Amino acid sequence: MNKPFAITLNVGSSLANKTGTWRTFRPVYVKRLSPCNNACPAGEDTQGWLYHAESGDYETAWRHLTQDNPMPAVMGRVCYHPCEAACNRGKLDSAVGINSVERFLGDEAIQLGWKFDKPAQESGKRVLVVGAGPSGLSAAYQLRRMGHQVVIFEAGPLAGGMMRFGIPKYRLPREVLDAEIQRILDMGVELRLNTKVDDILVTMKEEKFDAAFLAVGAHLAKRTAIPAAESAKILDAVSVLRSMEGEDKPMLGRRVVVYGGGNTAIDVARTAKRLGAEEAIIVYRRTREKMPAHDFEVEEALQEGVLMRWLSTIKQVGDGGAIQVEKMELDENGKPVPTGEFDTLEADSVILALGQDVDLGLLNGVPDLTFEDGVVKVDEHMMTGYAGIFAGGDMVPSDRTVTVGVGHGKHAARHIDAWLRGTTYEVEPKAELANYEKLNPWYYTDADKTVRPMLDIIRRQSTFDEVQGGLDEGNALFEARRCLSCGNCFECDNCYGVCPDNAVIKLGPGKKFEFNYEYCKGCGVCVEECPCGAIKMEPEST
């Protein structure tokens, strides 16, 4: 090359200067666990499905969601959404309405008739599921997806378990429940109604089942010894709610007293109100703060005119429905103690909502089982002491909610599948939690939560119409886009933009990014400016 005067070297690019050697720390892309995913009893990948909903791709969102939970339309109505309580956005303005988006996706799926895929391959194994409640249905769905033949034995006349016979219509319309159950059955799951299993070992042997998942629920109402006159009408909440599904609605009278402080007590009091009771009074021995019922349900009940008698116990039910109530007070440990002061309430019927027990009759004669407080103990693989018999839902020790039941069903299915293959299912260790401190909230637009419409109060007192409305497409999309995508890259291009050394390679839509360690100097700006905490600095090893 002929060089100009005084020039001795060819012009070169600074790319020859590998500035990566300056680095003492290196940025690394990570996937952290979002608090919502961490809190979900059904183990939903909430952040993952919201990601698809954000771009309006509802079907992909729904398919992603239903990998973990086959009943989003039910969940979007009855789940107590611990995800929202954990949501990082709650620290910014208010939590993302995850539950409302879930309901929107579920309703969309029903309306547009989205179906589950049939398994690609049959395993040739037969699994018995006892009980068609949330846990049993969830297990059946997951097992069927894995290619197993599944038969559900259900003692009742209809599938759904407590979702049908415990949760009132005004919280869960039955056509929604039916649609989501039917979709599971359409995968080739066999359902036998009115089929009670009396002896599990006999049933398994007769029909050559390779494994069984038991999820019979807790349907036996707990009783308490209350002295009562013969004419007194004392009912239990489970039977009242169950009879709501039949032809003959229960006759409760004008004045109804409900005894207990759980969600079932609230449900039954609100049901009584809708059946025409002028007065529905909940009698509970502790205070509102100590009530096991969820506060929003207590609030909705109060709005509908349900009355509450805190710090009270029922001592006896006399002739003509005169109820003797003793006032209580809390001692220094928060335990209710009697005061000796009495009071009288008038009631046409008294409904006991004191919790439920499990009917464990089908396990008679099964060796090596352990029981505790009236439920079956299972190991970390959801298996009872008897090999091949697994259990979940309300009949094992846990919180008794629909979502927990669905989670049990999913986990049990994975372990059953592994057991059938002669292996064990290893639970992946949880990723590091993406807590609020890991985020850079500056980058999120200000957007308040969309509130779901509520049915007007008059219709809430007289009809069984659904109380809480859903979101439409517009505001469901808005709500999904409030997601901060905690701990998981959502391709905002910040790292790609803010690097002073062009050391971030953008791989294109959906493919995310890569660091170019030849030039990355390790300044850490990308980590600091990543909105969602999906990058971290690690010391260089050499």
Add this chain to the structure above:
Amino acid sequence: MGHQEIKFYQTGTFTVGNRLLPPEQRSVQSDIERTNSLNSGHRACQGCGEALGARYAIDAAMRATNNQLVAVNATGCLEVFSTPYPETSWQIPWIHSLFGNAAAVATGVAAANKVKALKAGKALPETRVIAQGGDGGTTDIGFGCLSGMFERNDDVLYICYDNQAYMNTGVQRSSATPPAARTATTMPVGEHPGNEWGQGKNVPLIAMAHGIPYVATASVSDLRDLEYKVKKAMSMRGARYIHIFVPCPLGWGSASHDTIKLARLAKETGLFPVFEAEYGEVTNVSKIRQKQPVEEYLRLQRRFAHLFGKKPRLDEIERFQHMADQNIRKFGLLGDDKATVGYYGAEHE
């Protein structure tokens, strides 16, 4: 806000990109095909704000001019770290002459382009010119040439990357160094430690006083606003000036990962007002989104360490707060307030 702010798309336009936006609404920097005018391998320090600001600005100018661009560089960090002989990081035609004459050289390039256009029978040259330098080369050494370029209304966009001192030569004070800041020439000793209060100059306001078509300030913490301003400047002819705030981890004694955070705090405290002006009049200001006290900004920088520690200089911090509050009033940085500053503005009425 100058640029079109888009809301309710998760991060709106706060982040560099946004997968939910149509491509034409995304930033130049989010483009997989961006020019990378200042390429990898340059020798700027870790977390250099100036290297970042220069790539933001020149990439945007390249997009706006359809890649018909020449850059003239003053002496300074940007020149030294990008072109140690015989390597260059620039992927555009680039020329360096002296410390103080970037504006004059750019005027010459613009004049040459004009002659070439006329000879080719075109009314205006397609190739556009940018002059760029640090605060030393702009507010001190090159100031005469710069003012000349302004008053002649030469067709040049001058960009000043303001890191508030002569960083390349070892952190000496410039006329853009803030009061109380420690530099190699303003040590934290005496009654008023660090740089003197009541000195220095505000070149964006001086540029406005020339009545030139366009003056703007911008920050590396607000990419969309910066790109909007460069694009707008390149759509105009005549003398234009953009002053970009670029934190310097080395000279300020800040953590290399805090570069953008500091730029954001400078704007959110009100210490660095972000605005644009046409023909001497303020036409737009970037409002403060989450107002912050000045301590949040000062505390992260060792050049202000003598204001904190065991005997904090609350009086000096208070003066900074006063300075920020004055900016907020003058430029109308909060809510619906209007700017009262400007060559033809209320300040002189």
